[in-house]
Amino acid sequence: MTPQLVIFLVLAAIAIAGAVNVILQRHPIHSAISLISVMIALAGLFLLLESEFIAVVQIIVYAGAIMVLFVFVIMLLNAGAEERTNMSRMARYAGVPLAIFLLIELAYQIGAAALSMTPQPLAEDVTRRLSMLLFQDFVFPFELTSILILIAILGALVLAQRGESVPAKGGPKTIT
Amino acid sequence: MPISYYLALSAVLFGLGVIGFVFKRNIITIFMSIELMLNAVNLAFIAFGLALGQLQGQVFVFFVIVVAAAEAAVGLAIVIVIARNRQSLNVERINLLKL
Amino acid sequence: MNDTIARSILVVSLVKVVVLLFLVLTAVAYLVWFERKVAAHIQGRWGPYRVGPHGLLQPLADGVKFLLKEDATPAGVDRFLYFSAPLLTMTLAISAIAMIPFGPASIHIFGIATPLVIANISVGLLAIFAITSVGVYGVALGGWSSNSKYSLLGGLRSSAQMISYELSLTLSVVGILLLAGTFNLSELIMRQDGYTWGHLPKWNLLNPTFPQILGFFCYFVAAIAETNRAPFDLAEAESELVAGYHTEYSSFKFAMFFLGEYASMITVACLASILFLGGWLSPFPQTPGLDWTRYLPAGVLAVAGVALIIHGVRYINVFGRIALPVLGVILGALSFLCSQPGVIDDIQGPFWFLAKVLFVLFVYVWVRWTLPRFRYDQLMRFGWKVLFPVALLNVILTSLAVVMRK
Known part of the structure; x- marks a missing residue:
């Protein structure tokens, strides 16, 4: 394993764990914190992809401004934990299959199209x-x-x- | 390291964003799921840009971030208005337009 | 062979990280002492005087006090966020210092040349802004998770304030970026080398194309607001909010907030000296007539050492009569070391850098103990209706000047 692969795996694990946590947490502020960790992990991945400017902008704008706005609104509205309600029929019968279908579709497309792609070196500066x-x-x-x-x-x-x-x-x- | 790793991660994150969008009941969390999807798309843009050896992908990410910022500003203003008028953030209670 | 070089670079970097961490923590502790002393003298008091001569051991006593106090956790807090908020604040504030270059020369440790910076990355300036922008969460989440209305109000106020002033902070340095055309902090300093009319340094504050005086004003005001210090310390306005976002924090968790605040103070002061005051560059051109300025570091240390010895032997208690002259002798030895041919060139950069940072920090403390606190609406109005337009005006004028120059 190259060091790059190790870094990628660690960051990817953080990103996926954060994204799952966004869904699992019931209090919006915990979801927001998880989303911030996803964004910072993604910024690390951008660094790995040789785009340090976008990585830094990602942290400044996304983690440092947009998510602060979210946290601010949550604090301002004093939002509590999410109410548990029954899933709407629409979500149960159409949403879940569609989400799974979307995942499979995306995985299939990537498997078919992008496996052969390798990074081209970007020029300096x-x-x-x-x-x-x-x-x-x-x-x-x-x-x-x-x-x-x-x-x-x-x-x-x-x-x-x-x-x-x-x-x-x-x-x-x-x-x- | 092949680009497809990044694309796979991007797809997983996007899927998780979709799932969050469909399953969550809190309007703020739904909003966050949209941001998650946008982030996943950004990763795909940068990965493709690197695969093609071009910088246009990064320019697109820049625009996506700008649009996301504008969207968050307007969206959160709407959330505040909804919370003030309906005293609820639960999307199932915001159903005045429902037949 | 290549492997050994890589390994030794790794070892040297680790050593640098440890040394810098130690230095920063010490500097933060003594910054608190410095602030209390300056504040006291501004108000005609003596300040810390009991623990050690002139209160020099006060930071140590404070540290012990923080460690030994009861660590109370109030009921109903959100435990995870309550514990991670102070940790986040301190870690981010300290890690930003890793990007600061302290001097131009590579110093030689055991035969390995290494620059005086830990992470010399190409977007260093933006990276520091990124770290400070994430620092909002320490305050906001600390305020939210404490389950107290004072904390919540403090957290709310500070997150609104930091978002608003971050904009002006970032805009205020755009002028410099237009002039220099790089994000790398070392290169930003090197672009300020040279002297207008032979004597006036070409620092960005006095840049011949367009002096960044407006930019410096905006940067300094926004930086004070960004670090939540008076007159912008509404997040912890003690007359209204008890202690603001850290009302419910005690013992070492409070100390972490405290350390974070002072560490970020050091960061913005370093950044001010790098961006506007020429960083490590000497204010004197190295012409034969001004050659003696190279001995300034040694001279300052020697004067300080002699003053300490003379004052120390007449100090009121025995401990001071021993400790102060010993300190004086150490400074004298350092002064001798700094005048040696091998060292004198290496010491120039760090000396001028530290001198500028100390000056900025002094102004910082001075402002805090001179101006009264803003009201919340005044703060927002000032941020959006004065500071932001002025920063924007600076960007427009600078870009016009840059275009005209071409």
């Missing part, structure tokens, strides 16, 4: 070339994303704006 690509070839989509983010900010503001505040009765409540 990946980060610089990435920025060239981003600001020259992809400059139009890049500018579009700035408009998207502006719209998102405005949308979030309009949505979350409180009308008249109604004092909650009976102290803080746990929302489930």
